[in-house]
Amino acid sequence: MLELDHNIKKKLIIGNHAVVQGLLQAKVGVTSAYPGTPSTEIQTELYKLSKKGKLYFEFSVNEKVAFEIAAASAMSGVRSAVIMKHVGLNVASDAMMAMAYFGVLGGMLLVVVDDPGCLSSQNEQDSRFWGRFAHLPVFEPSTNQEIIDMIQVAFELSEKYNQICILRLTNFTALNTSEVEYVPIEENLPHNGEFIRDINYQIPARYILHKNAHNKLLQFIDDERFTSLNPLIASNGKPQSSEKLIITHGAIYPVVAYLNDYYELNLPILKISAIHPLNEDLIQEMIKPFKYLYFIEELEPYLEREFLAIIGKNHLEQKVFGKKELEVPQENRIVAEALAIPFEHIKGDPTNSETFIPKIKPSLPFAPILTQKELVIPRTLPRLCDGCPHRGAFYVIKKATNYDDIIPSDIGCYALGQVPPVQVGDFWLCMGGGIGTALGFSITNDKPVIAVIGDGTFFHAGIPPLLDAVMHNRKITVAILDNYLTSMTGGQPTAGSPERIAPEQTQIDIEKLVKGCGVQWVKRVPVENIKENIKIFKEALAFDGPSVVIFTGICVIDLFRSQKIFEQGNKKVYIDQDKCTKCGTCLYDFSCPSILKYDGNFVINQNSCIACDLCINVCPVNAILIKGEK
Amino acid sequence: MKNRINIAIVGLGGQGVITLANLIAATYHSLEKQVCFNEIHGLSQRGGSVQSLLAVNDNDCPVFALEDTDYLIGMEKLETLRYLYTSKSHPIVIMGNRYEIRNTVYFDLEHFPEEKDIDAEIRKLVKKLYLFNSVDYEKKISFRIKPTNIAIFGALSEFTELGLDPKIAKKNVRKHFAKNPIAQSFNLTAFKEGKSWLKEMNL
Incomplete structure (x- = not known):
């Protein structure tokens, strides 16, 4: 860490931690979240800080x-953030849409992290639209320093x-x-406030509150601190x-x-960071x-349409080249290529229509082939970890x-059970969607229906559809795969985590x-009792x-984190080639990535095997054995 | 604008791609050089493709055009070739020689190329190849920590063109694993191993 002066420091941090730094600098007292990649590092860092008493944070149930x-914290005058x-945000939107009518007293920030490219999500949404839909201002920073700075502006304006x-x-x-340059925050941030009854909250004619929400946005439009977040940037300082x-x-x-630099275009760039609401007059001025x-734009042509409306309404003559003309992909994350x-x-040449003849063939979605390829490189499919307890449940x-x-x-690790x-x-489909759709399938199909759900997802959104199953006596079987953690996001506590994992929580059975x-x-x-479980x-x-079967087993993340993995010493699982009948159950049905086929024999890759014992219970002739037990 | 150094690091989940990126960046940062990197990975499970792009002398954008890669660090052969195939540039490649077998191979789901063909292709596309024998190295260590990434970091610290300081690099390894003394000692040994490997290569 480099020291600049006595209270500003330079530090190398990840964007998600810049959010945490921004929240600390804004003296936020209450924070809450449900784990979700790519926002997870914000949450785990806040969780760590809350354990030290820095501020209030909780992993909520959803x-x-x-x-x-x-x-409610912000209504009580305490600065709050939800991540x-x-x-x-689809799940939280019910509360958000109505909350936008009331507004808040203490300043509140909703941090939402999109996942273009669906690297760890079921879909890719453009959250910029929520601002327009819910009448809320939207900030979109570019760099880690901007994340910290914009959070300060957002809280000031949120309170104002x-x-x-x-x-x-x-x-x-x-x-x-x-x-980033940042100011260390030494003190603990309190979370005591006071809720003051306000007649506005009780008004039955809600459309009046709807009007309030509109009026508040008008104030943002005219606020210079907000509009100055959309600078026109000249390239290399040229006029x-x-x-x-x-x-x-x-x-x-x-x-x-x-x-822009790489291709030596040196064109000016208008960077929109105050996404919603846009100040029409200023925009006109800037594009004139x-x-x-x-x-x-990444994902949807949001700004393109906003600008087209401004141009059309004001009879401007600028020619617009958008998604279609420039062939900017409307899906996946935007990478340089x-x-x-x-x-x-x-x-x-913008005056020559030949310039805009499509270059991408429909069969080649994004990356054009750049080099002559001799070999076909297969996909590397994501998979359940070596030693994952879910694999035992799937086998059953x-x-x-x-x-x-x-x-x-x-939604969870077990979604990877579908991957070959x-x-x-x-x-x-979505959180809790497994049980919900199982109900529909059981109404329309004369086949057994089995819903698979994890512990975290069950607490999050699986209970209402299960109640529905009981209410209407649906013949479905629910397999709950319980590993005491939200594993897919890297192992955060769930409502069912034991004291060992989350000492501050009460474990729900x-x-x-x-x-x-x-x-x-x-x-x-x-999960180990494979034969009995079948x-x-x-x-x-x-x-x-x-009917519900709850499979319990310890997550591999938990094994590594609790260092239990090191307790195993030199324990090794191996296949006795004399006993092995080469039936292939372990590889073809159980499919642990540590089981390989080598010269016609099934062998265990000692490099990746974590000696979890699950495959031992799968082998029909007991040819998989342990040696060197501690 | 070409005082920028663009480094791509590729591998599989669990091989330490992000840890390596963190350590390289931390070392540049300690040397008061501008640096930034980006992580491209999916879920937290092990085994998927992981990529990190790192730019030195730039503090904003580590996402560079694939034709602009100066160094490519590969933890695994197939992932290295995957990157080279999408790249127009011929970077200097520092690679571990592991070819991880994906078990989808047994289900006729994908066709996996022969290792010797991958090797030949990689050699065709690089400016220079530094091949670290990670398979033998990991065999030597009969433990559940496989610190090939740190060995490669040790080697990188000896590349004068990269401008990393071996002493500061080592200090960062020590700091990174400070919480786990067992892991720390394994990784420090790996760092040393990588350094001496590169010195031998350069002789």
Whole structure:
């Protein structure tokens, strides 16, 4: 760490930690979240800080609850923040839409991190639209320093105009590590406030509050601190002599600026970071000197349409080149090479329509083939970890069900059960969607229906559809894969985490909860008892009504984090080649990545095997053995 | 603008790509050089493709055009070739010689190229190849920590063109693993191993 002066320091941090730094500098007292990549590092860092008493943070049961906690804190005059990924905001949006009518007293920031490219999500959404939809201002920073600075502006304006602000990041800005200047915050941030009853909150004619929300946005439009976040950046400090202007938004500005230099275009760039609301007069003023506007946006053509409306309404004459003309992909994350063709179009003559003849063949979605390839490189599919307990549950489900049975899965590690070679699960939709769709399938299909869901997802959104199953006595079987963690995001606590993992929480017993929902057939089984579990699962399938099997096993992340993995010493799992009948059950049905086939023999890759013992219980002839037990 | 150094680091989840990027960046930062890097990875599970792009002398944008890669660090052969195939440039490649077998190979889901073909292709596309024998090295260590990434970091610290300081680099390794003394000692040994490997190569 480099010291600049006594209270400003320079530090190399990841974008997500810049958010945390921004929140600390803004003296935020209450924070809440539900784990979701790519926003996870914000949450885990806040969780660590809360354990030291720095501020209040909780992993809430879902994003809607997290939002409500932050909203009520801000209504009580305490600065608050809620952090989630883009799909989490769909869950929280019910609360957000109405909360925008009330506004807040203490300043509130909603941090939402989008996942263009679906690197760890079921879809890719453009959260910029939420501002327009919910009447909330949206900030979109480009760099880590801007993240910290914009959070300060957002809180000041949120308090000034009593409205929630949205900070939108993407997986690019959130996972970018760079240097920032920051002020260390020594003191602990309190979370005591006071709720003052306000007649406004009780007004039955809600449309009046709707008007309030509109009026607040008008104040943002006229606020210079907000509008100055949309600077017109001259390239290399050169005076404006160009007729061309590139317009882009915060998240991908660094890529656009890099390519502007790389291709030596040196065009001015209008960077929009105050995404919503836009000040029409200022925008008109800024685009006036230019004839040709080139829009480069990740995901949806949001700004392109906003600007087209301004241009149309005011009878301006600027020519607009957008997604279609420049061939900027409307899906996937924007990387430098995806903009090679758009920049070629920008280089061209804007008065000549030949310049805009499509260069991308429809069969080649983004990256043009750059080199002559001799070999075909296969995909590297994501997979369950070596030693993942879910694999044991999937093996049981595979053996207890028929090929034609319908198996809706859910959001979590176990969604990878669908990826070959495990292949358990027919599709996944959204949090809790597995049980919900299972109900629909059981109404319309005369086949067994098995829903697969994890512990975290069950607490998050799986309980209401399970109640529905009980209410209407649906014959479905729910497999809850309980590993005491939200594993897919790197191992955050769930409501079911034991004291060992989350000492500050009260552990909720899934089995009792399921029984409390009114399910008559419930069994909790340890995942290692594979042969017995197959029998139990078949019993569950035969039950005439909703049945639940809870598989429990320890997550590999937990094994490494708790250092239990080191306790195993030199324990090794190996296959006795004399006993092995070469049936292939371990490889073809169980499919642990550590089991390989070498010269016709099945062997265990000691390099990756973590000696979890699961495969030992899978082998029909007990040829898989342990040696060197401690 | 070409005082920028663009470094791409590729591998599989669990091989330490992000840790390596962090250590390189931390060392440049300690040397008061501007640096930034980006992580491209999916889920937290092990085994998927992981990529990190790192730019020195730039504090804003580590996402560079693929034709502008100066150094490519590969933790695994297939992932290295995947990057080279999408790149127009012929970078200097520092690579571990592991070819990880994906078990989808047994299900006829994908066709995996022969190792010798991958080797030949890589050699065709690089400016210079430094091949670290990570397979033998990891065999030597009968433990669950496989510090090839740190060995490669040790080697990188000896590249004068990169301008990393071996002493500061080593200090950063020590700091990074400070919480786990066992891991720390394994990684410090790996760092030394990598350094002496590169010295031998350069002789």
